Amino acid sequence: xxxxxxxxxxxxxxxxxxxxxxxxxxxxxxxxxxxxxxxxxxxxxxxxxxxxxxxxxxxxxxxxxxxxxxxxxxxxxxxxxxxxxxxxxxxxxxxxxxxxxxxxxxxxxxxxxxxxxxxxxxxxxxxxxxxxxxxxxxxxxxxxxxxxxxxxxxxxxxxxxxxxxxxxxxxxxxxxxxxxxxxxxxxxxxxxxxxxxxxxxxxxxxxxxxxxxxxxxxxxx
Ligand code: DX5
Ligand code: ZN
Numbered sequence: 279x280x281x282x283x284x285x286x287x288x289x290x291x292x293x294x295x296x297x298x299x300x301x302x303x304x305x306x307x308x309x310x311x312x313x314x315x316x317x318x319x320x321x322x323x324x325x326x327x328x329x330x331x332x333x334x335x336x337x338x339x340x341x342x343x344x345x346x347x348x349x350x351x352x353x354x355x356x357x358x359x360x361x362x363x364x365x366x367x368x369x370x371x372x373x374x375x376x377x378x379x380x381x382x383x384x385x386x387x388x389x390x391x392x393x394x395x396x397x398x399x400x401x402x403x404x405x406x407x408x409x410x411x412x413x414x415x416x417x418x419x420x421x422x423x424x425x426x427x428x429x430x431x432x433x434x435x436x437x438x439x440x441x442x443x444x445x446x447x448x449x450x451x452x453x454x455x456x457x458x459x460x461x462x463x464x465x466x467x468x469x470x471x472x473x474x475x476x477x478x479x480x481x482x483x484x485x486x487x488x489x490x491x492x493x494x495x496x497x498x499x
Pocket of ligand 2: 311312344453473
């Protein structure tokens, strides 16, 4: 599977988001990871579809929208209209999983399902053939800058094994604590899409950091 680096804009300069999006594209980001939080599913609030829509003209690479909200089904149409390319929602949310996947796909975006650390790999197996991606959270969702949980790697391995067994070429994304220290282990377990917030935005040279994460993942994956 192709390696993709998706900088999490949770760590960008919120006063200059348009410029930050354009800068990440120039630095070689494959996707832009946009963390949407509702203060209910997770104890933090970020941004909604109007802001995603306003940012759309500032970059042409795919918008990878991670919905950490209680009722994704209700908001999927707004994010489709705002220009989301990949829409990830949580299996632990209150929305019906199959209906939400179908709505995302019908709107022309790639549906993805995410698992919080305590949710087992097997929970996504019934939906694997309808998904473009599975996101394995490697921290508890809600905040950037947390430490990577290596105990999530067997979950990545189990999902990759099941996808391979069924010949499903899906992306597996990891999100939380991805850095030059952790990316190789995640790639070795079978992940191919890497979200990195503090590692990329905290680097003195973001382009160099993106290139380094990519090459470390490529060596392992
Ligand atoms: C956490 C978010 C992540 C976060 C990652 O709930 O889903 O995307 O921004 O940040 P880092 O890379 O700093 O752990
Ligand atoms: Zn995220």
